[in-house]
Amino acid sequence: MPKSKERCQEIREEMREKILHESMLFFARNGFAGTKISDLSKYIGIGQGTIYAYFQSKEELFNEITKRINYEQDVKELKMLTMLPITAKHKIHKLTESIMKKLENDENYAAKVTLNTQMLFEEKEYASVDTTYRSDLYKYTAKIIKQGQKEGSVVLGNEIKLTDYYWSIVYLYSLKKLFTAQYESISIQDLERILLKDGIKNNA
Known part of the structure; x- marks a missing residue:
């Protein structure tokens, strides 16, 4: 028929x-x-x-x-987070918690992170250290890191490089989720520890 x-x-x-x-x-x-x-x-x-x-x-x-894989909503959420009247430690915790939940529950999010990073690698305009961070996700993350350094809760160092390190770990675990049979994620605390001096023990 x-x-x-x-x-x-x-x-x-x-x-x-x-x-x-x-x-x-x-x-x-x-x-x-x-x-x-x-x-x-x-x-x-x-x-x-x-x-x-x-x-x-x-x-x-x-x-x-x-x-x-439009990051418009993710960027909007991160931008709003940077504007909240709370400590950078709290902001980093909220950002990390959101990322880990999305990685755990949404395969498409892992692909979004991976593809976004791949595009940054391949675009000539992002080739230098000075220009890699035109990504709004990186820009707002760096802003939170800078706030935390002033407050004394975030490790010292170039906020751009620390941002790169943070999102590189997210990228790595996105790849693992997508392409390894036995995916083992890091914890929220493990990812936070990249930036925070003493984790999230104190929320003040």
């Missing part, structure tokens, strides 16, 4: 979603430059022609994926 027009459309949408989801994971592992459509099609288990039936090029596919 021939499929209805509606069912054919559903099948097309299902395949498109499959390509986007699997491609997001593949790009997260290999980066844009390291991804070939031939390798991607093997990873997904479909022919290259099927991918091209939905997306004209690797660039178009990647652009569609980046729309799905």
Whole structure:
């Protein structure tokens, strides 16, 4: 019995979603430059022609994926956190708790972190130490770190480098969640310890 027009459309949408989801994971592992459509099609288990039936090029596919990893809400939340009238120690705890919950419960968040970092690596404009931190996530994290250094709760050092170290650990564990069979996450306290002098023992 021939499929209805509606069912054919559903099948097309299902395949498109499959390509986007699997491609997001593949790009997260290999980066844009390291991804070939031939390798991607093997990873997904479909022919290259099927991918091209939905997306004209690797660039178009990647652009569609980046729309799905928009950090607008994450940046908005972090920006609001920097403005709260609380200590930097509290802010770092809230940020870290939020990140760890998302990593634990949302595979797409791990892919978002990984892809965002990959894009920073690959963009020429982010090549130098001075310009890497145009990312708003990095900018607001650095602002919290600087506040904490003034308050005496955050370790001393260049706030930009400390920001990089903090998000690099998040990136590492995002990769582990996505691509290792036995994923073991660090604790909130372990991640906080990167920045805080004495953890989160005292919330004052």
